[in-house]
Amino acid sequence: MFDGHIALYRSLPKRVKIIEVGPRDGLQSEAGNVPTTTKVDLVNRLARAGFANVESASFVSPKWVPQMADGLAVMRGIERIPGTIYSALTPNMRGYENAREANVDEIVIFSSASEAFAQRNVNGSIAESIERFVPVAKAAKDAGLRLRGGISCCFGCPYQGEVPLSAVQDVVARLADLGCDEIDLADTIGVGTAGQVAFVVENVARQFPLDRLAGHFHDTYGQGLSNILAAMQIGMHIFHSSVAGLGGCPYAKGATGNVATEDILYLMAGLGIETGIDLDAVVQAGDFISQALGKNNAARAGRALLARAH
């Protein structure tokens, strides 16, 4: 129906890459232990739906994040679809070695744009936390693996509130120096709004190519899709999302977490933007994991499409 005659929409990206983070970022924030077989099933369903990149595991210490302790088993259990990138979080060299053993395609390192958040969550400054990633980044690049860098709290922090653009840009520069192929700006607590997102994305794009810059938005305040629209209008075309809106917000119990993949895919379909992903298959995967977790499906497009199908 949309005939694209409005300049704003004619200039949107023709194709958007969606990185599915539900099996890692999403499940990590869900209460309760998820059986390894369920994780394997979920990753397989998502890879088959057409995602080019599925964040599948986290090789952090099981003392910190026990719900991700079965990363190796998950990676060994899944079907490896050729062309799909299976990525994993690796906080240190020990995690990197485990990720290598699990044969992941992409190593994900991470920092925060908020000094207060870094101090509370990694017991050190931003600079110290990035210093610890130097050997990981070098090893990954030497091994010819893809390297991705995630930056939390780019649009606000639960401890310090506002996060200046210069702090975001400083971390982007450090992660770029480590050789990151892709860097994502995360709104960890979902506080950002459209104008702010446009402002940050436009400015960061002056120092790091938009073609390798991703947006990772949370729907805590319902702003996920409008933030993605705002970022796309600047030219951003890589986004993270979570099937069934898996994940919560540890800083606001009962609040929504990651923006739902189904809602994004519905938007992209309406805008005529290619993703290469089968929305119906994602809706089914979202129904599967919501039922497995015994929780309400947080993807609104998912719920509506499931209701229509019945």
Add this chain to the structure above:
Amino acid sequence: MFDGHIALYRSLPKRVKIIEVGPRDGLQSEAGNVPTTTKVDLVNRLARAGFANVESASFVSPKWVPQMADGLAVMRGIERIPGTIYSALTPNMRGYENAREANVDEIVIFSSASEAFAQRNVNGSIAESIERFVPVAKAAKDAGLRLRGGISCCFGCPYQGEVPLSAVQDVVARLADLGCDEIDLADTIGVGTAGQVAFVVENVARQFPLDRLAGHFHDTYGQGLSNILAAMQIGMHIFHSSVAGLGGCPYAKGATGNVATEDILYLMAGLGIETGIDLDAVVQAGDFISQALGKNNAARAGRALLARAH
């Protein structure tokens, strides 16, 4: 934090009017009977929060919509805050007489842009349904009341699917002829996406002034806020929303309904757009009605702000 340097955001409306439709459109779609005293309390809380317009009742036949049968009692029970417009739906002259008895400030008439929807929901064509409103509109104008016209299914229909722009424009012309002070384009089933919204709003604005054109979006597929952002970028600055996201979707059971007022207000605050409405008071009103109905609060900003307050 947002410094407005991006042209797109500098040109957004400085002020947006939000019409709160929760007590009518929202509660009408909720299961179960809501006590009159609860409705009165809700309308009072919303008017005190600063809304210039609260859609408070519906004077339709109690045989059709029994949950709205206490419209007169609601209107008589509420505190009438000077300057606040209390509006009510009136399908015919009998409803109009009741609305007059209840001393409403604004009469709301309605039609559909979808012929299939009109046939199924009002047993007649669009033209016939609007013909029935001729005496209502005349009486309202003669009495010096405000007259508002709502058009359902402007972005898609549960029966016929696509709805052509020309059909929307035809109904806008008919309602304008009846003397409507304000006309709203409703996405009754929430299927519209941002580019389509921009396209429809831009075209309708060529025939009816944007200053009197409103957007009524549903969040069934999660598109509410991105659609509002798209409409604002065209210049639209009147929107309808429902506290706590009250309301559902009769065409997709279990799906989300009206876009939540709290989510919109959070967006406007982030964009620096004035609304004159106290977000905290709306969050409290949303908590009140969610608890009264025994249902989950569907406003994501509402849930997050309530969680943060605890």
